[in-house]
Amino acid sequence: MSEVLPSFPKCYKEKSWPSLFCPGCGHPIVLKMLGQVIDELAIAHKSLLALDIGCSLLAWDLFDVDTIQTHHGRTVPLAAGFKLAKPNGIIIAYMGDGGAYAIGLQSLLTSAHRDDKITVIVVNNTLYAMTGGQYAPTTLCDERTTTTPEGRNCQTAGIPFPGPETLSAMTTKNAYLARGSVLQPLVLKSYLKKALQHQIENRGFSFVEALSFCPLNWKTDAAGSIKFLEKMQNYFKVGEIKCPKISKS
Amino acid sequence: MFGTKFEFMMGGEIAAYAAKAAGAKIMFGYPITPTTEILETWAKFAGEKSQLKFVQTEDETSAGFGVIGAILAGVKAFTTSAGPGHVLLQDPISMAEAMRLPFVVIIGQRGGPSTGQVIYSQQEVNLACFGGNGEGLRQVYAPSNLQELYDLTILAFQNAWRYRFPTIVLADGYLLKAKGKVNLKKSRVNYPTISVLGDEKKIVNLANTFNMEEDLNAVLEKNIHEYKEKSKEIVSFETHNLRNAKELIIAFGSVASACQQALEMLKKAGKNYALFRPITLRPLASKTLNNLLPRFKKIIFIESSAGQLEKLVKGAIDVKIETENIRKPAMAIMAQEIYERLK
Numbered sequence: 397m398s399e400v401l402p403s404f405p406k407c408y409k410e411k412s413w414p415s416l417f418c419p420g421c422g423h424p425i426v427l428k429m430l431g432q433v434i435d436e437l438a439i440a441h442k443s444l445l446a447l448d449i450g451c452s453l454l455a456w457d458l459f460d461v462d463t464i465q466t467h468h469g470r471t472v473p474l475a476a477g478f479k480l481a482k483p484n485g486i487i488i489a490y491m492g493d494g495g496a497y498a499i500g501l502q503s504l505l506t507s508a509h510r511d512d513k514i515t516v517i518v519v520n521n522t523l524y525a526m527t528g529g530q531y532a533p534t535t536l537c538d539e540r541t542t543t544t545p546e547g548r549n550c551q552t553a554g555i556p557f558p559g560p561e562t563l564s565a566m567t568t569k570n571a572y573l574a575r576g577s578v579l580q581p582l583v584l585k586s587y588l589k590k591a592l593q594h595q596i597e598n599r600g601f602s603f604v605e606a607l608s609f610c611p612l613n614w615k616t617d618a619a620g621s622i623k624f625l626e627k628m629q630n631y632f633k634v635g636e637i638k639c640p641k642i643s644k645s
Numbered sequence: 646m647f648g649t650k651f652e653f654m655m656g657g658e659i660a661a662y663a664a665k666a667a668g669a670k671i672m673f674g675y676p677i678t679p680t681t682e683i684l685e686t687w688a689k690f691a692g693e694k695s696q697l698k699f700v701q702t703e704d705e706t707s708a709g710f711g712v713i714g715a716i717l718a719g720v721k722a723f724t725t726s727a728g729p730g731h732v733l734l735q736d737p738i739s740m741a742e743a744m745r746l747p748f749v750v751i752i753g754q755r756g757g758p759s760t761g762q763v764i765y766s767q768q769e770v771n772l773a774c775f776g777g778n779g780e781g782l783r784q785v786y787a788p789s790n791l792q793e794l795y796d797l798t799i800l801a802f803q804n805a806w807r808y809r810f811p812t813i814v815l816a817d818g819y820l821l822k823a824k825g826k827v828n829l830k831k832s833r834v835n836y837p838t839i840s841v842l843g844d845e846k847k848i849v850n851l852a853n854t855f856n857m858e859e860d861l862n863a864v865l866e867k868n869i870h871e872y873k874e875k876s877k878e879i880v881s882f883e884t885h886n887l888r889n890a891k892e893l894i895i896a897f898g899s900v901a902s903a904c905q906q907a908l909e910m911l912k913k914a915g916k917n918y919a920l921f922r923p924i925t926l927r928p929l930a931s932k933t934l935n936n937l938l939p940r941f942k943k944i945i946f947i948e949s950s951a952g953q954l955e956k957l958v959k960g961a962i963d964v965k966i967e968t969e970n971i972r973k974p975a976m977a978i979m980a981q982e983i984y985e986r987l988k
Binding site: 409442446449452453456457459460461462463464465466467469473474475476477478479480481482485502503505506607 | 702736849852882
């Protein structure tokens with residue numbers, strides 16, 4: 397396994413692990429990749445990990461990196477405010493799809509539009525996980541959640557929300573936008589690294605959506621979770637949506 | 646006054662100058678009447694070559710959380726709003742209250758509820774003092790004239806950073822839109838800023854969510870105790886004509902200015918009234934009021950709301966006393982009409 401996944405990040409706060417995430421949750425995979433990137437870029441001491449409300453907040457003591465828990469959907473404006481006050485700090489806003497694409501969408505769009513030099517990571521598992529699996533803007537067509545008990549009707553509820561594609565239309569050519577998946581953690585890691593490098597070099601807004609597991613609310617076993625995530629990947633295309641060309645120096 | 650330089654300015658401009666004098670570096674805000682002049686004045690301060698920064702956000706919620714982000718980095722920041730925007734700001738103000746962050750906001754009260762009118766009111770007392778999902782551990786300053794708007798805005802920044810409770814300058818539409826004389830004194834005390842996060846030498850994991858009831862209760866008990874203790878230092882008020890009167894008027898802000906004027910008119914007509922004007926609505930000078938009240942036969946509450954100040958004061962005193970009131974929700978109260986009622 398060590399050949400596939402790198403070892404535990406050095407920036408992990410060891411005493412806080414194992415984490416409080418549910419068994420089979422995708423967050424620890426995203427966070428492990430993020431930790432590896434923080435190590436490789438040697439930015440632990442100058443980073444702030446700002447966490448949205450929802451499952452994301454459970455990451456608050458998992459790293460030897462400054463962290464703060466905000467209110468639901470309010471992580472992006474807080475991150476933008478911090479960056480303005482401390483331009484040499486590296487600010488990572490970490491949130492779920494509900495926080496980013498529902499209650500916090502207005503702030504996410506504005507921050508991206510303004511080209512704030514921050515990095516936003518959105519973990520997309522198609523529902524509100526911590527509150528018990530309610531419908532989110534990302535819920536797939538016909539997917540059953542506790543508030544769409546008959547399945548999401550895409551005729552009346554619209555299409556699952558395409559986050560980075562939406563941001564693509566309104567960001568400048570300086571923005572970095574990508575979607576990865578916990579099914580391909582090393583590819584996801586490469587996106588996270590590019591996003592943070594983007595911020596370190598002060599190039600522009602950077603954003604990575606990570607498609608992720610929620611077996612508890614999906615009510616899936618291991619094989620079922622992978623199958624569900626593959627189904628998500630059929631709709632939410634993995635890849636770099638906007639990647640400015642960098643002239644190598 | 647000889648040797649003192651006065652300026653002729655609008656309230657909104659004065660508030661922005663005060664924030665600058667207090668050492669504020671960043672303003673986040675969303676335009677709403679009657680506070681737009683604060684934004685516009687600050688935007689002029691924050692030019693390309695300036696050290697000061699301005700962000701016009703997408704809404705008041707975002708402005709408030711921007712302020713919190715900047716404060717966490719150790720930079721003095723503030724916002725301003727009114728009415729419906731003040732409602733939205735209760736979200737970040739509650740976070741500042743929970744995390745003991747020196748959040749500063751200048752509020753221009755306007756008529757409500759809802760969009761109401763954009764002119765004037767004293768209907769945001771409840772919201773400013775107890776608007777969040779908590780215990781109202783805030784400092785609320787209520788200026789009653791332009792000079793005080795300047796002085797109290799500076800004090801608000803100082804005491805926000807000193808005591809670390811969110812601080813509201815509760816002005817109103819008349820004060821912010823009025824033009825008048827002001828002495829733009831330099832701030833004598835500039836309370837130092839401290840960065841909560843972003844210090845490269847130490848790691849801070851800041852929790853805002855508690856797993857156990859007991860854990861949150863312990864934090865709250867500590868904060869409530871500290872608020873009570875510090876209240877003795879924060880509390881501020883002004884009195885007039887206490888000695889000769891048997892009836893005490895209680896009013897704040899612009900209405901208190903009218904009361905002061907009415908007091909003089911009444912005196913000339915041979916009627917003596919006293920005036921108690923709370924400068925801090927939170928914390929309120931309850932101890933002073935309890936000591937003062939036995940001397941009086943009656944309290945007369947005068948306010949531009951249906952009793953928000955009266956309720957606040959009655960909740961803070963334990964003296965039984967007859968009360969009367971003049972209430973005009975969302976309308977100005979002039980000295981002449983106070984005089985007519987009380988003569």
